Amino acid sequence: MSSNLIHMILSEKTIYPHVSVDCVVLGFDGMHFKVLLLKRTGMEGETRFSDLKLPGRLIYSNEDLDEAAQSVVVELIHSTTIFLHQFRSFGSPGRTSNPRDLHWLENAVKLKIGRIITVGYLALIRIDDKLRFKSDTLQATWVPVREVGKLAFDHNVIIQEAMHEVSRYVTMDPSVVFNLLPKRFTASQMRTLFEELFDQAMDVRNFHKKMSRMNYLVATDEFEHGVAHRAARFYRFDKKIYLKSHGGFNLNSSL
Amino acid sequence: MSSNLIHMILSEKTIYPHVSVDCVVLGFDGMHFKVLLLKRTGMEGETRFSDLKLPGRLIYSNEDLDEAAQSVVVELIHSTTIFLHQFRSFGSPGRTSNPRDLHWLENAVKLKIGRIITVGYLALIRIDDKLRFKSDTLQATWVPVREVGKLAFDHNVIIQEAMHEVSRYVTMDPSVVFNLLPKRFTASQMRTLFEELFDQAMDVRNFHKKMSRMNYLVATDEFEHGVAHRAARFYRFDKKIYLKSHGGFNLNSSL
DNA sequence: ACAAAAGTGTTCCGCATACACCCATGC
DNA sequence: GCATGGGTGTATGCGGAACACTTTTGT
Incomplete structure (x- = not known):
């Protein structure tokens, strides 16, 4: 091993940044987008603090980025296949400048940390009855995206980008x-999703027309129950029809 | 400094990957897309080889990714402002598996290299009379994207993604x-660009209509000279008009 | 005159947009 | 019966797609 290398490391002017993956796990509860966050506690001087962070970790020495991201999500959630895509990397040297973050991190990984470059992944999750977290001890919580407070590192920026x-x-x-x-x-769940996503109201009639143009969107014979107004029809997405008309090219394939 | 850290480095099972930026500098010569590549020579066993690679380098210890990418491009090309955007990171452990690449790299940076995670940047360049490379010794060459041979590392993949x-x-x-x-x-230069980019022929009349709908695209009074057919009119892009009608939101801002 | 590329108009269709009222249900 | 949200049709305009001939210039 080059003495050059050891010198650089010992001088703490290493050019070896750490690399992590952070996963923005997004869900939609029928009303709002929610992001999955983990509780983090640590010491800041004499006082104990507790805040939230994105799920993520340093990558292992011989691990692919996609694998690392996948494992981060899989360790949180029981799931079949997940929509999971890398979307961009964050490498500002300032992103680990908050002493609170740095101390927490060095305590967590038992390593001296200079800077971390993180690769952002986006996961889309169906929040339904089947969804279960793998462990309560992980302290995972869904937080409405619009109500997310100040997070660790630059995780607020990462969520916005996601x-x-x-x-x-x-x-x-x-x-x-x-x-x-x-x-x-229901149609209104789907419409609400678009309205939230693009932050603009959509005309109800035009949205129904748009839906009826999607041949892979099939109306079922089921309706809501027990609502204090006319019951809404349920629709479902027919993947087979979709794949026939969009042969091969789609973004839904998981990693 | 943690002895843990030193131990990991000495054991060469370090979890500290190197991080680099690679820049896919693309131009369009009126006919084809071209990518800027650098000559690379090295030894493979007893024999000397020479091939091509993307411009790029390891990041410095306290350097932002965007800055690193910017400096890679600026060191190659005299330019004003450049369209330069990060597009994705490449972190497969296998991307440095070719011994030729590994040996070349370790010789170039005088460091023992385990793996490299690279952040891909896309730069769009106007190939015109003003374009000059900063130095001939860098051996930069424009290669038509469709004719690029086997490059160093996974640079072929990076170019495709770009x-x-x-x-x-x-x-x-x-x-x-x-x-x-x-x-x-000319209109046909612009049309050829779209045809190359989307790999499909475009109807000439429809394309002219599309152009005339772009109010920020102004027809000049200049025409081609010395061509063996009707001379084509020159157009220009009026950025002021564009910014008025697309207030603020556009992708053309440089970093 | 001929070769080679530039330039021009019309029709048809799908999709986005704008807009107002009746329907089913629980309380 | 009233409050609540679900669901429906029409008219207008823009932009994409298809399609053939005339114009200009150099040789």
Whole structure:
């Protein structure tokens, strides 16, 4: 091993940044987008603090980035296949400048940390009855995206970028939204999702027309129960029909 | 400094990957997309080899990714402001598996290298009379994207991803193409660019109509000279008009 | 005159937009 | 019966797609 290398490390002017993955796990509860965050506690001087962070970790020495991201999500959630895509990396040296973050991190990984470059991943999750967290001890919570407070590191920025990325995905391929909607969903759930995502109201009639143009969107014979107004019809996404008309090219394939 | 850290480094099972930026510098010569590549020579066993690679380098210890990418491009090209955007990171452990690449790299940076995670940047350049490379010794060459041979590392993959990214940018905001076209350009140059980018022929009349709908695209009184057919009119992109009608939101801002 | 590329108009269709009222249900 | 949200049709305009001939210039 080059003495040059050891010298650089010992001088703590290392050019070896750490690399992590952070996963923005997004869900939609029928009303709002929610992001999955983990509780973090640590010491800041004499006082103990507690705040929230994105799920993520340093990558292992011989691990692919996609694998690392996948494992981060899989360790949190029981799931089949997940929409999971890298969307961008964050490498500002200032992103670990908060002493609170740095101390917490060095305590967590038992390593001296200079800087961390993180690769952002976007996961889209169906929040439904089947969804279970793998462990309560992980302290995972869904937080409405609009109500997220100050997070660790630059995780607020990462979430904002992830939301932009979702809208780009949906613009290119609207069927991406079916990763977020329940198996059976009403027209207004779907419309609300679009309204939240693009932050603009949509005309109800025009939205119904848009839906009826999607031949892969099939109306079921099921309706809501027990609501204090006319019951809404449930729709479902038919993947087979979709794949026939969009042969091969779609963004829904998981990693 | 933690002895843990030193131990990991000495054992060469370090979890400290190197991080680099690689820049896919794309131009359009009026006929084809071209990518800027650098000559690389090295030894493979007893024999000397020579091939091509993307411009890029390891990041410095306290350097932002965007800055690193910017400096890579600026060191190659005299330029004003450049369209330069991060598009994705490449972190497969296998990407440095070719012994030729590994040996070349370790010789170049005088460091023992385990793996490298690289952040891909896309730069769009106007190939015109003003374009000059800063130094001949850098051995930079424009290679038509369709004719690029086997490159170092996974640079072929990176270029393919970059091309996809360009078409996504242009789809979202067609004015991105004016980063590639000369200051004065003909309708057929612009059309050829779209045809190359989306790999499909476009109807000439419909394309002219599309152009005339872009109010920020102004017809000049200049025409081609000395061509063996009717001379084509030159057009130019009027950025002021563009910014008025697309207030603030555009992808053309440089970093 | 001929070769080679530039430039021009019309029709058709799908999709976005704008807009107002009746329907089913629980309380 | 009333409050609440679900669901429906029409008219207008823009932009994409298809399609053939005339114009200009150099040789």
